[in-house]
Amino acid sequence: MIVAVVRELWQSLRDALEALGGYAFFAARLFAGVPRALLRPGLVIEQVHNAGALSLVIIMLSGLFVGMVLGLQGFDLLERFGSEESLGTAVAFGLLKELGPVVTALLFAGRAGTALASELGLMRATDQIAAMEMMAVDPVRRVVLPRFLGGVIAMPLLAAIFSLIGLYGAQLVGVQLMGVDTGQYWSQMKAAVEIGDVMEGVIKSGVFGVACSLIAVYEGFHSAPTAEGVGRATTRTVVISSVVVLLLDYMLTAVMR
Amino acid sequence: MAQEPVVRVQGVHYAVGRRAIFDGLDLEVARGRVTAVMGPSGTGKTTLLRLVSGQLLADRGRVETFGENVGRLKRDGIYALRRRMGMLFQNGALLTDLSVYENVAFPLREHTRLPERLLRHVVLTKLQAVGLRGAARLMPAELSGGMARRVALARAIVMDPELLIYDEPFVGLDPISMGVVLRLIRSLNDTLGLTSIVVSHDVREITAVADYCYLLSGGNVVASGKPEELAGSDSEEVRQFMHGLPDGPVPFHYPAPAYDEQLRGARR
Numbered sequence: 001m002i003v004a005v006v007r008e009l010w011q012s013l014r015d016a017l018e019a020l021g022g023y024a025f026f027a028a029r030l031f032a033g034v035p036r037a038l039l040r041p042g043l044v045i046e047q048v049h050n051a052g053a054l055s056l057v058i059i060m061l062s063g064l065f066v067g068m069v070l071g072l073q074g075f076d077l078l079e080r081f082g083s084e085e086s087l088g089t090a091v092a093f094g095l096l097k098e099l100g101p102v103v104t105a106l107l108f109a110g111r112a113g114t115a116l117a118s119e120l121g122l123m124r125a126t127d128q129i130a131a132m133e134m135m136a137v138d139p140v141r142r143v144v145l146p147r148f149l150g151g152v153i154a155m156p157l158l159a160a161i162f163s164l165i166g167l168y169g170a171q172l173v174g175v176q177l178m179g180v181d182t183g184q185y186w187s188q189m190k191a192a193v194e195i196g197d198v199m200e201g202v203i204k205s206g207v208f209g210v211a212c213s214l215i216a217v218y219e220g221f222h223s224a225p226t227a228e229g230v231g232r233a234t235t236r237t238v239v240i241s242s243v244v245v246l247l248l249d250y251m252l253t254a255v256m257r
Numbered sequence: 258m259a260q261e262p263v264v265r266v267q268g269v270h271y272a273v274g275r276r277a278i279f280d281g282l283d284l285e286v287a288r289g290r291v292t293a294v295m296g297p298s299g300t301g302k303t304t305l306l307r308l309v310s311g312q313l314l315a316d317r318g319r320v321e322t323f324g325e326n327v328g329r330l331k332r333d334g335i336y337a338l339r340r341r342m343g344m345l346f347q348n349g350a351l352l353t354d355l356s357v358y359e360n361v362a363f364p365l366r367e368h369t370r371l372p373e374r375l376l377r378h379v380v381l382t383k384l385q386a387v388g389l390r391g392a393a394r395l396m397p398a399e400l401s402g403g404m405a406r407r408v409a410l411a412r413a414i415v416m417d418p419e420l421l422i423y424d425e426p427f428v429g430l431d432p433i434s435m436g437v438v439l440r441l442i443r444s445l446n447d448t449l450g451l452t453s454i455v456v457s458h459d460v461r462e463i464t465a466v467a468d469y470c471y472l473l474s475g476g477n478v479v480a481s482g483k484p485e486e487l488a489g490s491d492s493e494e495v496r497q498f499m500h501g502l503p504d505g506p507v508p509f510h511y512p513a514p515a516y517d518e519q520l521r522g523a524r525r
Contacts, residue, residue, distance in 0.1 A: 127350035134310060134344040135364045135412075136336040142367065 026218050029140060030148050037145040047150025051112040051213075052157055058111055059104060063162035066103060067169025070094055074170065075178045087180050088189035091170040096193065096201040100163035102249050105208035108155055109241035113216035116147050117237040120220030121230035129221075144221055148213045155209025156202055163201065200256050207248055212241045260288045261324060263420050263452045264309050269318035271304060278304050280476035281318070286420075291446050291453040293463045293484075296473035297498065302456040305473070306422050309454070310342060311335040323419070340368065342420040343413030347428055349405035351397040351412075357384070358393040361412045368416065383411040387441060403434025410441060414449065421445065423455040427462050435462060442466050460499055464488065472498060 037044065070091045078084045123129050123143065132139040167189075174180040216237045223233035264286035271279040278301040286292045294302050307313040308320050311327045320327045322338055330338065351360050361380045365371055371379070384390040387407040397405060406426060413421060423442065427435050443466045446453045457463040464470065464484035472480040472487065472495060480487055480495045488499055497505030513519070 123353075126353070127346045127348060128352055130312070131344070131346055131350035131352075131409075133312065134339055134342075134346075135367070135416075136339040137364070137367045138336075 022222070023214070023218055026221075027214055030145060030214070030217075033141050033145050034149065036141065037149060040146070043142075043146035044149045044153070047146045048153050049150075051108075051116070051147070051150045052154030054115075055108060055111045055154070055158060056161070058107055059158045059162050060165050062103060062107055063100075063165035064169040066099055066162075067091065067095065067166030067171075068173045070099070070166065071170030071173030071178075075174050075180065084174075084178070084180050085184035086188055087170065087174045088167075088185035088187075089192040091167060091174075092189045092193045093197065095163045095166040095170075096198055097204075098201075098249075098253075100159045100166065101201050101204035101208055102245060104159040104162045104205060105155065105212055105245040106242055108151070108158060108208075109212050109216070109238050109245070112151060112154070113212050113237045113241055114234045116151065116213070116216040117220035117223070117233045118230055120144065120147070120217060121223035121233045124221065124223055125225040125227070125230060127225075140221075144217050148217050151213030151216065152206075152209045155212065156205040159201065159205035159208075200252075203256070204249065204252050207252060208245050211244050211248060215241045215244065262286055263288050263323060264454070265319075265321040266305070266308070267319045267321075269308065269315045269320060271301070271308065271313070271315050277476050279315075279318075282473075282477055284471050284478055284481070286452060286454055287469065288452050289446075289450065290468040291442060291455060291466055293467035293470040294454060294456045294473060295458055295460065295463060295470060295498070298458065300473045301476065302458075302473060303424055306344070306424055306454065306456055310344065310422065311338060340416060341418055342422060343416065343418040344422040345406065345409050345413050345424065345426055347425045349397075349402075349409035351400075351405055351409055353397050355397075356393070357389065357395050357397070357400070357408050360397070360408060361415050363412065364416050379415065380411075383415050384408075386414070386445070387411045388437070401434070403430050403437065406430070406434070406438060407441065410438075410445070414445060414451075417449070419452060421451050421453045423453065423457075425457055426455065427457055427459045435459075439466055460501065464499075474498070 071087065074087050074090045074094075075084055078086055078090065120129075120143070123139075129139045129143070132142060171182075171185055175182050175185055219233040219237045219240070223229045262285040264284075266282055266284045269279050269282040270277070271282075282305070284294075294305060296302055304313065308315055308327070309322055311322075311330060314328050323341060325334070325338060327335070327338070351357075352363065355363065358380055361383055362376055365376050365379060369376075381390055381393070384393055387410050389404060389407055389411065392400065392404060392408070397408070400408065426438050426442070430438060439462055442453060442455060445451060455463055455467065464487070467484055470481065470484055470487050471478050474494060480490055480492060482490075487495055490496060490499070494506045496502065
């Protein structure tokens with residue numbers, strides 16, 4: 001019994017290490033290919049459109065609602081201390097440093113990450129990847145890298161849009177519904193938020209962009225060439241991305257505080 | 258002096274896990290001919306193509322393509338080798354986000370810097386050769402199975418390869434499309450001066466176009482020769498395959514326990 005449990009744990013550990021090694025090797029291959037990939041900007045721009053522009057609606061809607069909830073909750077809390085004018089500051093810190101990058105990354109994993117993984121998985125299952133190999137075209141350079149870069153570039157832009165719309169949503173509730181003074185809302189925010197706070201969000205969303213895009217392209221590219229394999233790759237993309245984003249968020253917050 | 262063969266396979270052993278696919282396989286593909294590789298499902302016909310094109314490496318033995326030892330080549334060498342060959346996949350393997358025109362243009366755009374006018378000329382010429390110049394603007398999803406395979410064929414010949422490899426080119430095709438593909442295999446081979454390897458288990462179709470046939474079974478070549486020689490063979494194994502007999506050296510029944518014993522429920 002105990003031997004079986006130990007053996008299973010050992011196997012799990014080996015599998016995890018093997019996967020980690022696979023990720024590291026694949027990431028190194030991608031980073032090494034970045035300069036050449038940038039020589040064909042058309043391919044990258046197309047993927048920025050696919051990962052970014054096509055995720056805009058969900059990002060904007062979510063940003064608006066998250067901002068509105070923050071406005072409402074923030075107002076209730078601050079009102080107890082008679083400092084509801086600080087609503088703008090509170091919302092800005094929450095959105096720019098934390099919720100903007102994190103929620104955008106989670107939404108990105110669900111929308112663009114799954115699309116990337118399933119697209120690459122289907123290309124594998126329908127021999128398109130093998131066909132490229134046979135045409136002496138490196139599929140990592142031609143297909144994977146532009147998609148990876150598209151995600152990396154799109155994520156900070158999406159996070160910025162999420163945060164901006166969120167600030168507007170909070171203003172909509174705090175100022176228009178709850179009666180906080182417009183001038184106070186914006187001026188306190190402007191006085192309190194520093195460039196370092198904005199950069200914290202930018203750095204986070206950049207790191208999340210690399211992580212989520214890497215996970216999506218790795219899982220999709222290495223999926224088993226079957227319907228089940230593509231499905232598993234898509235699920236793994238969402239699950240791994242979500243856990244990794246939350247883990248990285250804690251680590252980055254601890255480092256940058 | 259006889260010409261060097263385009264492909265030479267010598268004493269190749271290849272296994273997947275514990276299952277041996279090839280057990281000392283030997284064969285040669287002569288230049289300028291259509292060579293058929295036949296055999297029941299699961300005999301490693303596709304694996305052979307992958308060994309020849311460097312997608313897989315033999316466990317033992319030697320695979321030479323264009324005189325190069327494939328097992329010794331690095332990635333660049335393998336890619337250089339593949340630029341001299343074209344491959345038609347079972348389902349066509351067209352890139353689904355590109356139109357027919359762009360699919361055929363794909364290898365040219367990746368490997369050459371041809372001016373757009375010249376590139377268009379080459380692409381339309383190849384599409385004309387497979388009879389699909391009029392379908393240039395269609396997307397792969399709008400094509401029938403036979404059309405998709407012809408587009409893939411145009412793409413496979415767009416870089417003017419010396420060797421063309423067909424992996425089960427007749428699977429799932431209606432009789433008309435099958436006839437078209439058959440005619441193309443022969444005419445492209447002869448007009449473009451190619452060497453072709455066709456892997457198939459459609460005996461009647463493939464023997465109609467092949468110059469030379471190999472019959473694989475049990476990890477090795479069980480017979481080889483001109484199609485008419487194989488058709489007239491006395492070997493039971495060859496006769497069973499060539500005439501599609503349900504029982505013979507390859508048994509109809511998968512190994513199982515005694516029938517009555519199993520029915521009485523003694524064993525599952």
